[in-house]
Amino acid sequence: MPEGVLEIDAISKRYGEVVALRDMSFDVHAGELFGFVGSNGAGKTTTMRIALGVLAADSGEVRWNGRTVDLDTRRRIGYMPEERGLYPRMRVLDQLVYLAELHGMSTNEAHTSAENWIARLGLRDRRTDEVQRLSLGNQQRVQLAAALVHEPDVLVLDEPFSGLDPVAVDVMSQVLREKASSGVPVVFSSHQLDLVERLCDRVGIVSAGSMVASGTVDELRSGGESRLVVESPTTDWAATLDGVRVIEKNGTRCVLELASGVDDQSVLHAALAAGPVYEFSRQRPTLTELFRNVVTTEARST
Numbered sequence: 001m002p003e004g005v006l007e008i009d010a011i012s013k014r015y016g017e018v019v020a021l022r023d024m025s026f027d028v029h030a031g032e033l034f035g036f037v038g039s040n041g042a043g044k045t046t047t048m049r050i051a052l053g054v055l056a057a058d059s060g061e062v063r064w065n066g067r068t069v070d071l072d073t074r075r076r077i078g079y080m081p082e083e084r085g086l087y088p089r090m091r092v093l094d095q096l097v098y099l100a101e102l103h104g105m106s107t108n109e110a111h112t113s114a115e116n117w118i119a120r121l122g123l124r125d126r127r128t129d130e131v132q133r134l135s136l137g138n139q140q141r142v143q144l145a146a147a148l149v150h151e152p153d154v155l156v157l158d159e160p161f162s163g164l165d166p167v168a169v170d171v172m173s174q175v176l177r178e179k180a181s182s183g184v185p186v187v188f189s190s191h192q193l194d195l196v197e198r199l200c201d202r203v204g205i206v207s208a209g210s211m212v213a214s215g216t217v218d219e220l221r222s223g224g225e226s227r228l229v230v231e232s233p234t235t236d237w238a239a240t241l242d243g244v245r246v247i248e249k250n251g252t253r254c255v256l257e258l259a260s261g262v263d264d265q266s267v268l269h270a271a272l273a274a275g276p277v278y279e280f281s282r283q284r285p286t287l288t289e290l291f292r293n294v295v296t297t298e299a300r301s302t
């Protein structure tokens with residue numbers, strides 16, 4: 001039986017005529033930070049709500065450690081919903097203690113844990129304030145504390161970074177990294193692809209309700225189009241090569257796109273035959289470029 005694995009297995013979901021998810025599948029393993037990215041309406045929130053059990057799938061299954069997620073397992077998931085779900089009139093500390101107790105902690109444990117997360121997330125000065133009196137960013141910190149306060153076995157966070165200032169982004173990143181390192185599978189959705197690229201062990205790109213690419217950022221980047229940056233006094237030779245397209249030219253420096261199967265070494269030989277070569281390197285796409293490619297290709301094929 002797999003240990004410490006959250007499995008989303010072939011989940012489908014319709015809202016009336018709208019197909020929100022079709023055979024959505026991915027795994028998140030213990031110790032792993034998994035970034036879930038996709039266009040607006042791609043199906044991220046629906047997937048996360050199904051993973052937590054606040055929404056039922058039409059078909060497919062969510063498993064934790066090989067077993068279908070039930071009410072007990074759900075209590076062990078820390079969830080940060082997109083529509084933030086705090087009680088606006090409750091004080092920060094009281095709210096966190098209440099939520100921790102709801103998840104099965106004793107009053108003492110709940111207090112210790114709530115105070116710990118309040119301190120960790122920079123909310124000490126606001127601990128006795130009503131949530132509604134906090135700025136949106138601080139409310140979001142409380143929302144993260146609410147997901148963490150019962151020391152969950154799995155973390156599922158819907159756009160935890162949206163609207164945070166750079167310091168709060170750093171705190172959130174550190175906390176998620178630490179949680180993953182301590183063996184908790186962490187999955188979060190985000191539109192901030194630079195952050196996802198920096199932070200995540202693996203990334204899943206979702207389009208129109210299905211997972212269309214997943215892997216480590218390195219795997220995804222190496223699977224993209226092959227590009228070369230070349231600096232040489234002349235670039236005329238490049239245009240004569242089969243399967244090579246000059247996509248950018250800036251003085252003596254150019255970027256070439258290679259069709260699949262074109263060997264970069266044959267390009268280097270051609271460049272050297274024409275004169276000196278000062279730079280010759282692979283240019284790998286950023287996650288943002290990959291995302292645009294994958295999503296545009298998928299949109300064309302549907």
Ligand SMILES: Nc1ncnc2c1ncn2[C@@H]1O[C@H](COP(=O)(O)OP(=O)(O)OP(=O)(O)O)[C@@H](O)[C@H]1O
Binds near residue numbers: 041043
């Ligand atoms: N309650 C609902 N009733 C009807 N359609 C819905 C409902 N919730 C979501 N949808 C539709 O399901 C699809 C997936 O929506 P979902 O919110 O899961 O996407 P998302 O990837 O989280 O988007 P975003 O990045 O904008 O938050 C969309 O077409 C959306 O309009």
